[in-house]
Amino acid sequence: MKNVLVAGGSGYLGRYVAREFKKRGNRVRVLVRNPEKIMNPGEHGEPVLQGFVDEVISGDATRPETIRGLCEGMDIVFSSLGMTRPDFRHSSFDVDYMGNRRILDMALETGVKKFIYVSVFNAEKMLDISNIQAHEQFAGELRKSGMNYTIVRPTGYFSDMGQFLNIVKSGVMPILGEGDKRSNPIHAEDLAKVCVDAAGNDLTDIDAGGPDVFTYRELAELAAETAGKTPLYVEVPLWIADVLLPVAKLVNRDIADIIAFTAAVGRLDGVAPRHGTRRLKDYFRECLSAEG
Template structure:
């Protein structure tokens, strides 16, 4: 069976990909940084390699028997004061360098839906530069472009739990967020597909208002939604860079932009948001 190197296996999506790869019988090596919580991966992966993913020396000898790579490495919640160019571009570029040196068969990379039209955002600029590199490489690649993840929708649940949800605009913007388990199947399928890009979302297309209502249904609290005029969102985008450093502003900038965009992609999977929100109650 083919040997896959997974980078990002300690993250939300990566942890589901690791399980899916083993379920399908692949040999799995994960590469993680020393500081990360990789305990669960030790019982799933065949090999766990620890090191600084920004140091080219970490990759020495690692790719010798690797056939294909999947990477979900990227900054989501900023905690290291690194830039997107350091991580979303830089680490993935190092993985591709090693992949090219060792003539791997395939590189599957997770970017974002509409990332190529959002290149003025720091996160998308870095991700799409890497997509450009993949497109210029002789290594075959598939770029996965998901809509929002269920993990990100948890913010709606948190607000509902506190008793009130705040939305920008009139709540009519649509999205079809996807569960990590469903998306992991698409990423692993990507190893053997010819498509250079796959846009994908979850099975339910929902307005932000409907997502809020589902969050209230899960928490069994009365629906209380406050609609914030969209000019406030635009104003925040203008003034926040003056008050926040670029590391903290990056995720906020991405969030404030996608909250005003249609984020629907071809539907896939069967995991529903209500069940996900209900599963969070058990964790509370």
């Protein structure tokens, strides 16, 4: 049995990772900002963590005084800590880099044996985006730290693909560029197994995608078929994002990152080695069923 810290324990991936570590007989501590959140299902169907965690630490990695002693007694640290949406108070650097840097420093001080960190697939091709920069700056620090580590780089999450269902209901489905760029998004339950497996192997870098590969247009069509909708497909030239980006940077850097990342998705293939068994069509059905 190992003592494991899961930072970002209330997030889409963090919940599944905490549960998977516990199912394999480990003692699990989670870091969350709101302890009540993990006692209810997540907005994307993530599991309740009651019964799957041994200790809940209520803290905020952007506030060092709230996470003192976080890594004491831990053998393994897993972190999927990062900004998932703009909050207009913190930057990606504050959370994705500095927050994880503080946890790494504590892990080094307390003798943690392994640090597993989740970054982004194709990150090296998107270093002009500030939140990708923050991820990769921390990944670089982790490599230099002397800590035994694994950096896991997933493609898109199924939770992100759920936006296709929301958009298709409007009756109009935008298609980025020609819609021909491919990806293989992965369910967090499958990705959690990849991450927990990493605790017991010597791999330093793991790229991970799901079992099925789709073009952007095929993702949109799958969402439409599953929802029983026939939307109007509208191709959106990628130069529009290029025009909007300088303006967005003046308003909010995080919003600018969303625009830049969206444009990058329209220009890059994002197919990683295939893992897992969960199918996107089944996930779409689960989402629709949950809506009633």
